[in-house]
Amino acid sequence: DVKVTQSSRYLVKRTGEKVFLECVQDMDHENMFWYRQDPGLGLRLIYFSYDVKMKEKGDIPEGYSVSREKKERFSLILESASTNQTSMYLCASSPRGGLKAEAFFGQGTRLTVV
Template sequence: DVKVTQSSRYLVKRTGEKVFLECVQDMDHENMFWYRQDPGLGLRLIYFSYDVKMKEKGDIPEGYSVSREKKERFSLILESASTNQTSMYLCASRTPGRGNTEAFFGQGTRLTVV
């Protein structure tokens, strides 16, 4: 059974803290993604990585950075957490390919910044 695991279901952090969200996949997928999900806005792409040590900005990268040192792990970093980063964060992975559109998602991390 394929699995994408996010390290925490719920997190509460203080404004200004540096926050790490971890994601691990066991499917040997090249591509990994970080989205945030907000009511009425759907899923918005923050960053994605198409291979180890490679990364690309998504649509809303400001205030975030990422790290992909190993193929199975993709970390999202909030350099200095702010209240407007309170959200549900979703990690996903997939194998690139002409006819492959399926991405596998983790269960999400609900982050609250106070």
């Protein structure tokens, strides 16, 4: 069974903290994504990676960075957490040449910044 695993289901962090969200996939997929989900806004792409050490900014990259040192792992970093980053974060993966192929999602991390 294919799997995308996010390290935490729930996180509570303080304003100004550096926060790491981890995601691991076991499908040998080249593409990995970080989305943010907010009510009424759907999913918005934060960052996309198409290979190890390769990344592209999505629609809302401000305040975030990413790291992909290994193919199976994609980390989202909040350099200095702020309350407006309280949200549900979803990681996903898909195969390269992934046109027409669906993405597989992790269970999500609900982050609260206080």
